[in-house]
Amino acid sequence: MAIGRLRLKKYDYDFPPYRPPSEANSLLLRVTRGCPWNKCTFCSMYKHLAFKRRPLAEIRQDIEAARYFYADSARTVFIGDSNSLVIKTDDFVEILKLLYKSFPHIERVTSYARAKTLYKKPLKDLKRLRDAGLTRLHVGLETGSERLLSAINKGATPAECIEAGRKVKKAGFELSLYILLGLGGEEYWQEHAHETAAVLNQIDPHFIRVRTVQPQPGCQLYDELASGAFVKATPATVLKEQRVLVENLQVTSQYLSDHITNYIPVNGKLPEDKEKMLKVIDEYLSALDDEALQRKFARKNELRQL
Ligand code: SF4
Numbered sequence: 001m002a003i004g005r006l007r008l009k010k011y012d013y014d015f016p017p018y019r020p021p022s023e024a025n026s027l028l029l030r031v032t033r034g035c036p037w038n039k040c041t042f043c044s045m046y047k048h049l050a051f052k053r054r055p056l057a058e059i060r061q062d063i064e065a066a067r068y069f070y071a072d073s074a075r076t077v078f079i080g081d082s083n084s085l086v087i088k089t090d091d092f093v094e095i096l097k098l099l100y101k102s103f104p105h106i107e108r109v110t111s112y113a114r115a116k117t118l119y120k121k122p123l124k125d126l127k128r129l130r131d132a133g134l135t136r137l138h139v140g141l142e143t144g145s146e147r148l149l150s151a152i153n154k155g156a157t158p159a160e161c162i163e164a165g166r167k168v169k170k171a172g173f174e175l176s177l178y179i180l181l182g183l184g185g186e187e188y189w190q191e192h193a194h195e196t197a198a199v200l201n202q203i204d205p206h207f208i209r210v211r212t213v214q215p216q217p218g219c220q221l222y223d224e225l226a227s228g229a230f231v232k233a234t235p236a237t238v239l240k241e242q243r244v245l246v247e248n249l250q251v252t253s254q255y256l257s258d259h260i261t262n263y264i265p266v267n268g269k270l271p272e273d274k275e276k277m278l279k280v281i282d283e284y285l286s287a288l289d290d291e292a293l294q295r296k297f298a299r300k301n302e303l304r305q306l
Pocket residue numbers: 035036037038039040043044045046082114140
């Protein structure tokens with residue numbers, strides 16, 4: 001909660017530094033600090049942080065501080081940082097019980113989770129978390145291409161991502177998968193689009209959320225861009241890539257471009273909105289010579305400190 005930051009800072013409340021845009025109005029609770037993997041080449045988010053599990057006593061203190069202000073108003077909670085599911089299932093269940101007891105009007109509790117962690121986590125543990133009230137998981141798939149997953153050091157294969165995604169759905173969670181447009185650069189955009197669609201089709205997540213690669217200082221991909229080892233896809237290529245992706249999706253997901261990095265807004269419920277979404281992309285593709293549009297795209301390429 002933006003206002004929560006002001007009030008809770010007085011209590012040494014520890015906030016997750018990142019949360020999905022869809023959690024803008026959520027109470028933010030931190031159970032870990034940083035990323036236990038921290039090796040993806042495109043990511044600079046937690047590079048400065050040593051990974052740490054927060055002691056349960058500290059987490060209880062934060063819940064108590066937040067309860068003082070938000071017991072009646074908190075409806076949604078986001079649990080950070082990057083992969084909360086690495087903590088013990090027993091501890092997570094205890095945190096969830098305390099959350100629901102402290103905030104009686106909670107409707108949704110979500111967390112980021114790494115695909116490899118979900119792949120390894122037994123179904124019975126996921127079901128326990130779901131039964132305790134964790135409702136939605138935000139997972140970075142990024143791409144369905146084996147080559148690109150390996151190149152970005154994601155630490156998971158397409159087969160593992162598919163198994164993890166299906167297991168999460170089987171456990172009863174809402175699944176939100178993130179895709180990075182432009183990840184194949186100029187060389188592999190078609191492979192990225194086709195193979196990502198193929199993996200998404202096998203999972204059929206509740207949400208597909210796209211972001212566009214805009215490498216930030218501090219990550220390996222930024223250095224690869226500077227050295228020429230990575231050739232960034234042009235906006236035209238990213239639009240064509242997104243067209244191939246959407247065209248090949250056979251899912252029942254909500255598709256969202258809910259991030260500042262994206263060149264164009266493509267949103268809709270699949271499959272019913274597919275033609276409408278393709279039309280939006282085609283309209284932008286036919287307007288690529290427009291100078292105002294080119295300036296808008298150029299500003300996206302200059303985004304820093306995401
Ligand atoms: S993308 Fe996620 S898993 Fe990869 S380094 Fe960043 S926070 Fe960690």
